[in-house]
Amino acid sequence: MVDIVFGFDFGVKRIGIAMGNTLTGQAQPLTVIKAIDNATRFQVIGDLINEWKPARLIVGEPRHPDGAEHDMTMRARRFANQLHGRYSLPVDLVDERYSSAVIPQKRGEVIDAQAAAIILQQYFDDHANI
Template structure:
């Protein structure tokens, strides 16, 4: 029973998966978005491969907590996921997750090129770990 974490962006989708106990999140990959059907098919493959039973999707709220256009796009994607994959989807506040990952990678002196390759999957892992930390153990 693993949980899939997603950081949904305009061009990429960061993907993370929990361990079997739901204690830790690990970044899996970054999907370069193409057509919606192809994106959903790749996510279906990941769900099957990792035996996922639930999805957590980052919800990019505004800093004041309101829902803006980007969050509305994520909410629509959540509905697509529910219908296409038949799994429950939880929207999770992701404010500043990508910025936190960027700061961490910069502090670790990771080059800009390498940061671009991993920032989305690390943001997905941060979103998922934040969610997992609220679940009773």
């Protein structure tokens, strides 16, 4: 069975979203949500979930280079918990320390969706037997 999987690069101003599937194990950028408020951001996410029917959600967990947690670590975890609570889907966290470092630096929001794709690809690579 082939399952769709979503990846999220959580940010206070924007949330990058990527998608992939368990057959190919390849992630690709999907969209960026300009998160004005929680109601709007979760409405857009809910619409995407209804459209694509993912079986699992992956959220990047930011940390300092030495692995220490910081403010955004807790925010990303809270976001992951909210996704699980609202949509009753399994949610996994993936270390995203270097996700934006491997993206060619461009201007604009496309970076957030690319970062989400890198986070999701890392999940696929770490779980090659899914």
